Amino acid sequence: MSSKSMSFRLIVLLCSILLLIGGTSAQEPITLQFFYPVGVAGPLAQAIDSYVAEFNATHDHIQVEPIFTGGYAENMARATAAILSGQPPDVAILLGIDIYTLIQLEGIIPLDDYIASENGLDIDDFFEAFMANNIADDQVWSIPWQRSTPILYYNKDAFAEVGLDPETPPATWDELVEFGKQLVVSDGDNVTRWGVEVPTSFWIFANFAIQAGQHIGSLGDDPCAVYLDTPEAIEALAFLRRLQEEGVMPDGANAWGTAPADFIAGAAAMIYHSTGSLSTLLANSPFEVGTAFMPAGEAGYGANVGGGNYYIMKDIAPERQDAAWEFIRWMVRPEQIGQWGIDSGYVAPRNAAWEVDPLMSYAAEVPQASTARFQLEYAVKEFPATYGGQEIQVITTQAIEAVNTGEQSPADALAAAQERANDVLTQNGCELE
Amino acid sequence: MNAQKRKWREILPILSLAFFGLIWLVPLFWTLAAAFVPTTELLNGGPIVWLQSLHFGAFEEAWGVAPFPRFYLNTIIWVFGLLAIQLVTISLAGFALARLDFRGKDQVFFLFLTQLMVPATVLILPNYQTLVALGWLDTYQGMMAPYIASAFGTFLMRQAFKQVPKELEEAARSDGASWLQVLWHVFLPVTRAPLLAFSIVSITYHWNEFLWPLLITSSVETRPLTVGLALLVQSSEIGAQWDQLSAGTLIVAVPILILIALVQKQFTNSFLSSGIK
């Protein structure tokens, strides 16, 4: 990595010398600070650094300095601290749901003029669900990059073992329960294989609410709307509890990180998890891994999305903003963002990426990679795109925990969560009825 | 019979220490296993399988996620550079508090005491703003700044200096030595133990420091080892990758573990004679 960046510096140096010799006035390259978080352990940072190195090598007048900033939480904290101190980065990957917080901070600029310009971007090519969180006040504020959505992973060998068709995953909630029951294996009182494991998280719960007919977040541009105590949400949470009561899912709260390990170890025959886990699960599972849409509820299929987008910062010179746009535009080229999808496991967020190599060949080779793409048809705006969204996430997860551990009924837990969420919204300046 | 009983009295504590020691080491054994055994087997096989299939894949991958050799160098510069400065500040401050009279001593005391009470985590964001104002982001001095004054070290040295016999100080003073000379020639030579004890506490603390350097450094030239570790503990998307995480832990921790093993006798002794009792 360092030797590469060294050689690029040499190239830059050589170029500037050549320019000087040629008698042209040497243009000082613009150096952009680029914050990015990593949500998956391992070589993702290397991948990003190598893309940036390629960009720098092909752009004399712009040099991007990639700065790994930790997980999403540290990344956002640092970006906020930098914005407040008046020395923001130039371009950053931040969560889609932080859009209102960033607008409130006056930290970012809308990108419509860039999109419509000569060096624009075919914004309609991006999947609608991945654009939903990027729009506020009828303006586009960010461009999708590392985007994911949950899908159902299932153990095909286990399906075959209990006489289920490995090519027919559960399509409805009822089938999920039914298949799940068949897949459970017990050794005395101790269950050695559970039917399904649904992580106790707002991000997974939101899918069930959508499938039941009412998203827990706003579908439009309303930073003050959260719908946690609707009959549909209560039904969704009651269904999660039912999975436990029927002995299909482990009792208690199920940690996000536990599910993939349980799946690999054969201790859970099906799990709900992020598309980002696909390559890990494929590489480490000693059995055939199937992927499927999350089973449909009364209102059919439904999915929540997540992940990070490119934002351009406000308090920087216009030519830096121009340069940042050029960088983003280069990074989301179909071939480039397709490569990123392969390297990272994130869903390449635009149609064109799937229609060119390298992603086209990869998708042919690894059919599981396309499940998330086709499920996007049923996907909606990520919850909770509101003011104080990070806090509302935690409040929601706590309500699910309270139900999954048997402390509260779904209706009570969600009513309490709605009240707390309203408090947060009010604290952040929302006027609720 | 009595002799036998006495023998038991000697052996029993050693046996129990060894027993607890083994239990204490279980997570470390597991870290080793996880780093060198493929995840599939780690999650599916028993301990016997583990030994059959050593592999270095995770280690190589972990080593590749960041320029670790450079990060080692950076860590050494920041940890030992900071220590060198701290040894000066705590000796001077400890001496003033132990041996000199001055107005406002209680207030100064209170200020040091406050630092001991404030969790470093709550200072991170305000100190970030201060570093911006000073232009010290992404610098070694910026990383070191909040720790240059150390209440822990100052109190440790103050206590050690108090135990130095007054006669030594008086003899030196009557020979016309300045306070600085007294400190250097009389006090420091007899307080090596607390200096060592402080050094080891400081080194282990800052070597492993996570959030602060991650937040304020940007470039390969300043970032410490724990930033590399930060790349390996990310689990928000897919849960922890045990193999790479364990390998990363070893990359960061092995030098410190070797240091502790090497100086453990002096380490223990330094605590013994540092006047902490």
Add this chain to the structure above:
Amino acid sequence: MLNPLDPEKRKSEGSGHGSRSLIFPLSLSGSGAVAYIFLLPSLIFLTVFTLWPIISAIVTSFHARRGRNQVFVGLQNYERVFSDPLSQQVIQNTAAYVTAGLLLSVIGGLLLAILMNQGLRNIGFFRFPFLATIGLPMVSVASIWLFLYSPRVGLFNEILGSVGLPRSNWLSDPDLALSGLFVVYMWKQMGYFALFYLAALQSLPGDVLEAATLDGVTFWQKLRHIIWPLVSPTTYFVSTIAVLNSLQQVDHVFVLTQGGPNNASNLALFYVYEQGFKWFNTGVAAAMTVVLLAVLLTMAILQFVYLERRVHYE
């Protein structure tokens, strides 16, 4: 001993003052100037990087963030800290955690030190495990324990299951999560506290312990009537450090439970971290920080007054 408020030391300080000025015809102001020159580097950095953030936290605690601006909200943040059921729970959790930390650091540290204090050669080998854990990064330690605790594939439940004992959902069970955090913390820090006691034990005259052994006194009698009183200054010191230490570690909460399930393992510093760092409720975070600091400083001052009085009675 480290404690700055140690009354005995302060007493000798006081008496030393008079005698020294008799011996040295050195003016107080001269000594004072030297003292401040010696203290200057520390004072500068303490002021800029400790005192200033505390002052700004006090100011922030009366404000709420609105975008880039702060608006004055009076005591609202403090009301929230004291009346919010969540912070009530956080305060309860923290109190339980700190108390347990205090007790186990003292009792476990002392017992471990007694074991370590055997006069045999090569004892260092047996001490290593307890020192090694001090040197590991908490983030790694916590991540490793996350696996050990894992309900279905983790080591603990594998072991329990293999000997026919019931398995537990260590970190996801509201009754166990806080204990789960606590075990990790103690595993890492126990050796540190044992070191202080080891130092104390070794500075005791050897024949005291030896004589007691020969007289056929039981171990518990010896511990209760001989060792415990003799190491009481260390106990005082270890208690102080144990309280501060248990309040100031947060990385394991972040990795292992995020304060869950349903806040069952939420601790004061994690609350501050979440409010301030993740949610940017800087005012609430600052108010909690100020409360925490006020409690600790009050404790320190009370301790000082109490000990000062005790010294006078003696």
